[in-house]
Amino acid sequence: MPLRISPSILSADFVNLERDLQRIATADLVHVDVMDNHFVPNLTLGLPIVQRIQEVSPLPLDVHLMIEDADRWAPRYAETGAFSVTFSAEAARDPKTLARDIRGAGARAAVAVKPGTPVEPWLDLLDEIDMILVMTVEPGFGGQSFLDDTMPKLRKAREAIDASGLDVWLEVDGGINDRTIRTAVKNGADTVVAGSAVYAGDGSEPRDRIAALRLAAAPVA
Numbered sequence: 001m002p003l004r005i006s007p008s009i010l011s012a013d014f015v016n017l018e019r020d021l022q023r024i025a026t027a028d029l030v031h032v033d034v035m036d037n038h039f040v041p042n043l044t045l046g047l048p049i050v051q052r053i054q055e056v057s058p059l060p061l062d063v064h065l066m067i068e069d070a071d072r073w074a075p076r077y078a079e080t081g082a083f084s085v086t087f088s089a090e091a092a093r094d095p096k097t098l099a100r101d102i103r104g105a106g107a108r109a110a111v112a113v114k115p116g117t118p119v120e121p122w123l124d125l126l127d128e129i130d131m132i133l134v135m136t137v138e139p140g141f142g143g144q145s146f147l148d149d150t151m152p153k154l155r156k157a158r159e160a161i162d163a164s165g166l167d168v169w170l171e172v173d174g175g176i177n178d179r180t181i182r183t184a185v186k187n188g189a190d191t192v193v194a195g196s197a198v199y200a201g202d203g204s205e206p207r208d209r210i211a212a213l214r215l216a217a218a219p220v221a
């Protein structure tokens with residue numbers, strides 16, 4: 001299974017965002033966290049900025065919406081040309097229609113579940129979605145600790161996806177570092193978000209951090 005790394009620009013320097021986007025060009029996707037200060041107690045960026053990121057990013061956009069009224073807004077993010085748009089399960093009123101609207105606007109449709117939200121209802125909708133995001137921290141902030149107790153849920157999703165034979169990706173987001181990435185991959189993740197581990201702020205290059213994460217995920221024997 002190929003591992004995809006999706007660095008989160010939540011830990012990048014927003015004043016030098018174009019530079020920081022170029023610095024992660026060896027990753028697979030760029031993870032863009034959209035927060036509205038209602039669904040989560042934090043505020044980041046919205047449509048016009050996602051549109052500009054789309055125009056300059058060397059990588060496809062993995063947009064993660066932590067906003068209320070996802071049914072209304074998610075398709076608009078898909079229209080920016082984003083590769084993938086993830087809505088929060090807890091914020092969707094009509095998930096099936098919403099997923100179809102995202103796909104209809106040309107993006108992959110994905111659903112995120114908070115640590116306390118069961119994944120089972122979504123396993124019956126696998127043919128309507130392209131990715132499940134299992135949150136491994138409470139959404140809202142970078143730099144939190146990985147919640148190991150989300151792993152049974154990740155395994156359950158992996159089993160259902162494999163049994164379906166569908167091309168549904170399985171992403172984890174939150175607390176990923178050189179140790180926890182191994183845990184996440186062992187439990188079935190094929191797509192991994194990492195914010196503070198990539199933009200470490202300690203002088204290390206994001207490109208080196210990405211390479212270290214890939215190695216940590218699949219150590220050479």
Ligand code: DX5
Pocket residue numbers: 008009010011031033064137138139140141142143144173174175176193194195196197
């Ligand atoms: C948290 C965001 C994450 C965040 C992860 O709610 O969804 O994408 O950037 O940050 P780290 O990797 O530092 O936990």
Ligand code: ZN
Pocket residue numbers: 008031032033064173193
């Ligand atoms: Zn995220």
